[in-house]
Amino acid sequence: MSSSAASAQSSDSAKSAHQSAGAPVNATALLVRFSLNVFLACLTIGMSLSVVPLFVHDTLGYHNVIVGFAVGVQSLATVLTRKFAGRxxxxxxxxxxxxxxxxxxxxxxxxxxxxxxxxxxxxxxxAVLTLARLLLGVGESLCITGTLTWAIGSLGAAQSGRVMSWTGAAVFGGFAVGAPLGLALYGGTSLAGVAIAICLLPLAGWAVISRIAAVAPAHQAGGALPYSQVLRIVFMPGLALALQGVGFAVIGAFVVLYFEASRWTGAAIALSAFGLAFVLMRLIGGRWPERFGNLRVAQASLVVEAIGLLIVWQAPVAWLALLGTALAGAGASLIFPSLGIEVVKRAPAASRGTSLGTYAAFQDIAILTTGPLAGAVANPFGYRAVFLCGAVAAALGVVVVVSLRARQR
Incomplete structure (x- = not known):
């Protein structure tokens, strides 16, 4: 590493120590403001996601393949612009x-x-709707990466796990609240009401964080890495994150169908159990990665996720499947911040945004590809098999994290 990068990291560490020790109340207040902005931005994504399929299918009259395209093109735009957002x-x-x-x-x-x-x-x-979805995908990428980089720069690298925990909870909460809110607006005002809300919410988000002091681009201090080196830094934590994302995706895509095929009630409760456990664990255990060791927490979380998915796979009754989905949600919750701390540790400050954006893209890609691949498994083997695949992926994630821990010894 160059002397300028070392100097930048030293300065960042010193600032981090001063901030974390000096003003924890201010740190929490800043986190609340950053997280509220993310929540408002992600409300727009949840609102759009809930109404676009209805509009494309019922109003425009297209079949399910086009509906899937209209929904998925936003995620594709997010994945493809993660590097741009980080830069x-x-x-x-x-x-x-x-x-x-x-x-x-x-x-x-x-x-x-x-x-x-x-x-x-x-x-x-x-075509105009597709443009709207592409713009929203780029906006998501810039908002999340910008928030993570700004918050970590403001609070210091020592607070990075807490920043990612709070930000992730805000993202998940925005998606969860945005969906029913979008449907309510759509039912009362059609698509126009949803669109106007999406126009106004970014203004509210900016009002929340506009007075927070900007952080000078670390790139100015030198030490930025070529993207090939960023990929090398991010690859192992990103791979473990992607393997976690398989379980996340199969729960989201197939647990409702699994309950219906098993003739169980409570399919909606299963998704709620997963989401509630995910958010509660983020809020309760947000500081665990720093307190107990980020890789240790990541390893334990992947084990819990795998156990939860195995329970869903073999559940003979609905309540056991609900327990399994809650365990999987709790296990998946802290993996992003725990492994994200590893990325922050490895990357110089001048490449932090690019590194975090690339790291997040691993999960995006996993979620994008898991749906169709798991569907191909479900067709011949049934819905139970996809949860076994998720558990195997989580177990492979444990192997990756164990390898990371071994390299540190």
Whole structure:
């Protein structure tokens, strides 16, 4: 590592120690503001995600393949722009990255509003809707990466696990609250009401964080790494994160179908149990990675996730499957912040945004690819088999984390 990178990291560590020791109340207040902004931004994603399938299928009259395309293109845009978002945060500043992300979210609302108002054939409206989804995907990438980089830069690297725990809870909460809110607006005002809300929410988010002091781009101090080296730094933690994401994805995509095929009641409760356990663990155990060791917490979390998925796989009754989904949610919860701390430790400050963006992309890719692959497994072997696949993936994640711990000894 170059002397300038070492100097930047030393300065960052000193600032981190001063901030974490000097003003924990202020740190919590800042975290609340950063997290509230993320929550508001992710409300727009949850709202859009819940109504786009209905609009494309019922209003535009397209079949399920096009519905799937309209939903998935946003996630594809997010994955493909993670590196761009990280570079923006590193070179232009995290505040700039976040501000641009909010602008993209607002523009997506304008495009969605145009989709709802124009009276033309279905094809042009689908094209404008696709543009709205692409803009929202870019906005998500910039908002999340910008927030993580800005918050860690403001509070110091020693608080990175806590930052990622709170931010992740805000993301998940925004998705969960946004879906029913979007459906309620859609039912009362059609797509236009949802679009107007998506236009306004970024303004509310910016009002929450606009007075937080900007952090100078660490890139100015030198020490930024070539992207090939960023990939080497991120690969092992990212691989473990991706293996965790398999279980996350199979629960989200197939647990409702599994309950219905098993003729059990409580399918919606299963998703709620997973989500509630996920958020509660983030809030309760947000400081565990720093307190007990980030890789130790990641390893234990993957074990818990694997056990939960195995219970779902073999559950003879609904309540055991519910228990398994809750355990899987609790296990999955702390893996992103725990392994993210490892990324922050390994990456120089000048490449932190790029590293975090690339790291997050591993989970994005896992979730994008798991659905169709698990569907191919479910067709011949049944829904139970996909949860076994998720458990195997989590177990492989344990092997990756054990390898990471061995390298540190």
């Amino acid at each position: 923006t945060a590193d070179q232009r500043g995290a505040r700039v990255a976040l501000m641009r992300g909010l602008v993209f979210v607002g523009l997506s609302g304008i495009a969605l509003l145009a989709t709802s108002l124009i009276s033309v054939a279905a094809e042009p409206r689908l």
